[in-house]
Amino acid sequence: MLTGKTDLEPLMAARMAEAFKTADPSTYAHVAELSQLATHVTEPSALVEAAGPAKAAALAIIAAWYTGTVGKGSQAVTVAYRDALMQRPVADALSPPTYALGGPAWWVAPTPELDSPRI
Template sequence: MHSSLNALSRRSLLRGSVTLGLAALISGVMPWQSAMASAQSDADFAALSQFLVSRPVNAVLAARYYAALDKRAPNFATNVIALKQLVAERGLKHVDDYLALADADPSLKATATSIIAAWYLGIVGEPADAELISYSEALMYRPTHGTLIIPTYGGGPDSWGPKPKAPQDSTL
């Protein structure tokens, strides 16, 4: 009865259990490492954004801007890290100090410009594939905060309806 080749021994049961346990442990650890790396890149992006727009930024919006910008530019994450390191290494205190650098890498400058544009416009991308991240929290509304009410419509210029027809010349 115990001599069958297909019989399960205690050793093979123990070996299988340990293997299964290790596999579960490893797969359980990997998502946490990924989440921790994502949280770090979000924090790096928020800090860089705060430097570039010269004001505190919303962490939730920063994560959304980062995700949208990262999916549109293949080297975005690398450029964010490089920009943050450049700011730290050179001891730059204000975005104007960065913009005044004579030896700034054009790729990093393009990344910085895309980050600033995203925060001020509230969108990421070009009109054909633009992604709205924040309408009412776009920084372009900050200068007039308290004076002008942010419109509740967002269709863009002349979005009220079709363009009126040109007046016809009429003679009486």
């Protein structure tokens, strides 16, 4: 309910829950509370606003669905890439590469030294 999408993949939801359980236990602790609240408040933005102390957890869950990652920085866990909601707006014209070159934010690391001598 948090994303407003009704066609979310159950396997991805299970993987995300497991990732939150280990990588972000404080967010995982609010899952049952948010699920209960979603039975009364069904509009996504209203659900986030009604979450009270669980609002940060609600936003983290939404971010995870859109980015396909749980957590931030070097501690982030990639749960999905191809099926992340961020891919949907361009899915009619672009197909995301289905590989990660080195995990989250791999491009910020310095490039490795060349194995061959410079010419």
